[in-house]
Amino acid sequence: MALKIPIGPQHPALKEPTNFSVELDGEEIVDAYVKPNYNHRGMERLAEEKTYPQVLVLYERICGICSQIHPQCFAQATEDALGIEVPERANYIRTIMCELERVHSHLLWAGVGAHELGFDTGLMYLWRDREAVMDILEMISGNRVNYKMNTIGGVRRDIDERKIPMLLEALDAYVPQVDLYANAFTKDPTLRARLEGSGILTRKEADELCVAGPTARASGRDVEVRRDDPYAAYEEVDFEVPVVDDGDIMARAVVRLLELYQSINILKQALKNIPEGPIQADIDEIPEGEGVGRIEAPRGEVIHYVRSDGSWYPERTKVRAPSYVNIPALIPMLIGDTVAEIPITVASIDPCWSCTARVAIVDTNKKTEKIMTFEEIRSHYG
Amino acid sequence: MLEGLKNLCRKKSPWLMHFNTGSCNGCDIEIIDALTPRYDAERFGAVLKGSPRHADVMLVTGPVTKQVKPRLKRVHAQMPEPKAVIAVGNCAATGGVFKGCYSIENGVDNVIPVAAYVHGCPPKPEAILFGAVTALNALFGD
Numbered sequence: 001m002a003l004k005i006p007i008g009p010q011h012p013a014l015k016e017p018t019n020f021s022v023e024l025d026g027e028e029i030v031d032a033y034v035k036p037n038y039n040h041r042g043m044e045r046l047a048e049e050k051t052y053p054q055v056l057v058l059y060e061r062i063c064g065i066c067s068q069i070h071p072q073c074f075a076q077a078t079e080d081a082l083g084i085e086v087p088e089r090a091n092y093i094r095t096i097m098c099e100l101e102r103v104h105s106h107l108l109w110a111g112v113g114a115h116e117l118g119f120d121t122g123l124m125y126l127w128r129d130r131e132a133v134m135d136i137l138e139m140i141s142g143n144r145v146n147y148k149m150n151t152i153g154g155v156r157r158d159i160d161e162r163k164i165p166m167l168l169e170a171l172d173a174y175v176p177q178v179d180l181y182a183n184a185f186t187k188d189p190t191l192r193a194r195l196e197g198s199g200i201l202t203r204k205e206a207d208e209l210c211v212a213g214p215t216a217r218a219s220g221r222d223v224e225v226r227r228d229d230p231y232a233a234y235e236e237v238d239f240e241v242p243v244v245d246d247g248d249i250m251a252r253a254v255v256r257l258l259e260l261y262q263s264i265n266i267l268k269q270a271l272k273n274i275p276e277g278p279i280q281a282d283i284d285e286i287p288e289g290e291g292v293g294r295i296e297a298p299r300g301e302v303i304h305y306v307r308s309d310g311s312w313y314p315e316r317t318k319v320r321a322p323s324y325v326n327i328p329a330l331i332p333m334l335i336g337d338t339v340a341e342i343p344i345t346v347a348s349i350d351p352c353w354s355c356t357a358r359v360a361i362v363d364t365n366k367k368t369e370k371i372m373t374f375e376e377i378r379s380h381y382g
Numbered sequence: 383m384l385e386g387l388k389n390l391c392r393k394k395s396p397w398l399m400h401f402n403t404g405s406c407n408g409c410d411i412e413i414i415d416a417l418t419p420r421y422d423a424e425r426f427g428a429v430l431k432g433s434p435r436h437a438d439v440m441l442v443t444g445p446v447t448k449q450v451k452p453r454l455k456r457v458h459a460q461m462p463e464p465k466a467v468i469a470v471g472n473c474a475a476t477g478g479v480f481k482g483c484y485s486i487e488n489g490v491d492n493v494i495p496v497a498a499y500v501h502g503c504p505p506k507p508e509a510i511l512f513g514a515v516t517a518l519n520a521l522f523g524d
Contacts (some may be wrong), residue, residue: 040447042486043480049482057479061503065408065411123418128418145411146503146504178446
């Protein structure tokens with residue numbers, strides 16, 4: 001008889017409620033179940049009652065980490081539906097915000113990953129350096145988290161020319177720090193022992209589950225919206241897409257660390273080449289139509305769909321966040337591993353439950369079970 | 383006198399627990415930020431704990447979704463007395479931007495008693511620290 005352990009919904013490690021249960025044979029995981037949707041708020045329904053600018057504010061709060069990505073993607077979908085041309089300078093500012101967000105998100109992920117491994121020194125170092133990019137975001141937008149930079153047809157705030165040398169200097173200071181973490185993650189024997197060969201997602205499984213983002217690129221699945229379907233100003237900057245074939249947790253860490261270098265590279269190019277001009281397009285009328293926006297978020301591809309009926313209110317909006325396709329990939333990753341690997345395997349896909357839990361309706365099992373937090377698992381088995 | 387000593391200890395070294403009740407992650411990350419080197423709340427003895435049984439103060443973020451409501455009540459009941467709940471962020475206070483969604487309870491105080499509210503969407507780490515200090519002073523005396 002296999003032992004079944006439920007984990008969650010309250011667990012401090014991932015900062016968001018969700019529920020796992022894993023079936024064990026001794027120490028080995030033989031089956032795993034994931035039950036998200038504790039974060040289900042019903043935002044798509046609420047969005048039908050709001051005007052386009054109000055939906056931007058609402059969708060900024062889909063996720064507090066991707067608070068540039070979601071409103072920008074909604075704005076892109078709306079611009080597609082209404083046939084609005086975004087000014088060039090606004091596209092560059094959007095690119096800069098997206099990449100700053102990627103830097104902060106990947107550093108945040110690396111810190112959380114280090115914490116899951118019991119390497120709290122790493123968490124403290126990474127989050128200390130993350131503050132520098134938070135300062136840059138605050139300098140540009142005035143906010144640390146929900147930036148409110150986007151509007152339909154452009155951006156709301158310009159980047160002051162006088163700030164650009166300061167921003168470039170701050171980015172240069174990042175490179176040695178990223179070197180430090182790249183070295184720590186790939187060379188440290190303890191981290192290698194934990195990360196290499198565990199939580200494997202093969203290329204075949206990745207293709208079958210259609211995973212997105214760094215999770216896909218760490219399994220050799222070469223998908224990247226910034227390159228494949230360029231939006232904002234990505235056509236005008238040069239960058240590489242790191243792809244690793246190993247499919248283990250180390251590969252996912254390596255892909256994200258390499259992406260940090262690419263993001264800094266893109267940011268420097270965009271800041272140097274930013275053109276002059278207006279930052280918002282004029283909107284004269286709202287025609288009927290439908291549109292789609294695609295963005296490569298730090299976790300993978302975000303898709304927004306908007307249908308307009310000619311009024312101020314979007315008739316229907318639909319959001320697909322990357323964790324929605326990445327979370328099912330946890331099951332092949334967990335099976336065959338041990339209990340001690342659960343926290344880092346779950347963290348390795350960088351799941352965002354608040355993005356995911358919007359639409360599905362799940363029958364809640366209200367029976368009392370022993371709730372085991374990630375902290376407890378770590379102290380028992382870690 | 384013993385009570386005074388106990389209160390002093392609780393005030394000086396509050397153990398925190400963090401519970402996300404459907405938040406967007408913004409406040410949650412600012413809470414962790416308040417504990418990492420830039421703000422470093424740990425130097426005042428505030429430690430984030432995993433289990434509600436070890437915690438004095440619960441930081442709640444999010445508008446309380448219907449799914450998480452029974453869990454929030456149970457986790458709150460598991461905390462030992464005396465305990466305090468701090469609602470961090472606008473949604474924890476009133477439902478915030480999500481007010482009107484069909485699956486939320488519009489704020490933590492509709493489910494469990496709240497000692498202090500920290501407003502902001504999300505509040506800055508300084509505001510979270512200030513809110514925690516204010517709540518502790520109110521509960522355990524200046």
